[in-house]
Amino acid sequence: MDYRLIADTAILAGEIMLRSGAETYRVEDTMKHILDTAGAEKTEAIVMLTGIIVTINDPGADAVTVMRRIRDRGTNMNRIVEVNEISRKYCAGEVSLEEIRQKLESMKGHRYSTWMYNLATVLVPAGFAPLFGGGIAEIAASAVTGVVSAVLITAGKKTGIGSFILNMLCSVGIAVTAVLLKAWHPALNMDTVIISGIMPLVPGVAITNAIRDTLRGDYISGGARVLEAFVTAASVAIGIGAGIASVSMLWRGGVLL
Amino acid sequence: MEVLLGAAGCFAAVIGYSILVETPGKYILQAGAAGAGGAGVYICCLQLGLGTVFATFLSALVIALLAHTFARIFKAPVTVFLIAGILPTVPGAGMYRIVYYMILNDRSQTAYYLLQTLEIAGVIALAVFIVDALFRLHVNIRKKGA
Structure with missing residues (x-):
């Protein structure tokens, strides 16, 4: 498993959710689910309103830690719904890591004119x-x-x-x-x-x-x-x-x- | 009459707010219904002579129940219905009044609205919490039964 890619994807999902106004526990939950697919011994995700830290730790390899600063927050239900769907599909094994990463990166913000x-x-x-x-x-x-x-x-x-x-x-x-x-x-x-x-x-x-x-x-x-x-x-x-x-x-x- | 007008107004207002927070189109009407239901209960309670805080608690319970039910029926996160639906009862005006009276240097009004706003926000959080716990209990029992 590519720990780096998983950590990057998890933090991207978390960043989108936090910037869209999701609750702290929901962001941590979603990231934890994605991180757990790595199958590593220990994974952690911590969210503080202004930043996110995730880490994957496995005895066989170096620990991977990624940190992200969050500056602006609004409310965007569309993104929360989409990230929710994408991460659920990924955790159920329906889509690959590369696919969800692409979907997360290409997610657009506005729905209405x-x-x-x-x-x-x-x-x-x-x-x-x-x-x-x-x-x-x-x-x-x-x-x-x-x-x-x-x-x-x-x-x-x-x-x-x-x-x-x-x-x-x-x-x-x-x-x-x-x-x-x-x-x-x-x-x-x-x-x-x-x-x-x-x-x-x-x-x-x-x-x-x-x-x-x-x-x-x-x-x-x-x-x-x-x-x-x-x-x-x-x-x-x-x-x-x-x-x-x-x-x-x-x-x-x-x-x- | 007042109840109907208030609920209808909140239905429209919540739909407007849902658009502002980019709720996907297929969930907007349900969010509006949750908001209208909560507002109806709130105005009814006030007319029955219950206090603002207790009325808020009951209406938040109704909104949270509706939001959880909709979330299960339409397979969407609870937040989508909850945040927009809860808008009528949430103490936005209270937050404004706290700071407004602070600027006017009116200490007693500031303290009054500060306490009231924290109480209202507290009971809404409590109501959401209770309903969350109930639904989680329900899921856990079903899992054990299966």
Whole structure:
């Protein structure tokens, strides 16, 4: 068995999964399954949110250890599903190591067109407005904030700015839109509109995953995820605060919270 | 009426979120159904006068059950349905409020939302955990029986 190739393939699968937002234990599990096909005496896979280490150790040969730094993480279910399928097929012996390596390397990220993403960005705030106690006016206003953030996200992705700044800019846009809509239609519940508007940005899933990792005993990943969630929340809150403050400053006395 | 509107809204919102996180097309409707079911339970519980945390716990249980059932029926990882489906109950607004009140220098509100958010995230994790364990038990018993 080629230990090096197996370790490389396992870490590639792990890297794709971790960057797509899979849970820590699932990434470790998948890599361990691939590593175990080497038939070596001892294999280990360790995942910390910002990096992966795998090692294969056999008395007859030198130990193979591969390490990978993970810098950016998002959520991409398509990749998780695909890696899951590929690794299951490989572990069942249906495909060869070279084949799955090729499949992993050629995996593409995006499934939908930009239009679909933009439509989805509008749909999420509009759909959440009723849950936060909004009526027809709030649904419409939330959809408008969704349009604003869709425009900002599309523009931001083209210029390639970092996610912290992009989140902040989107939140500024949402806050400014909400305040202006409130000035135009005073009966509007601005809090509902803002909360619905930031739903695609806030780290609700991230904090829940952080607690899940912590409960499972993955303390390093759990702690890192908690920090990540708070940094994202900070970017959104700073944006909203700055947005509201700047509009009321420009329009002194006219619009207040 | 409120329950229906809330659930329908969450169905649409979860479908939108599923697209944002690149869920394959054949699983999107199921994720939406899991989210709508959870949101329905959540709003019902609130109307019955239960607390936010307990309502979240019950709705997370329902979502996790639905997600595990769908995962078994449609042969996909549980995460695909769980992450999108759980979105309505997850404390995203709470996370925002913590930092927002921190910026406004309002200590008591910050502490209140910090505790509430950790409680909500905790009970969701607990609910997911319980359902995970139940399904694993089920699999283990079947394996032993076979």
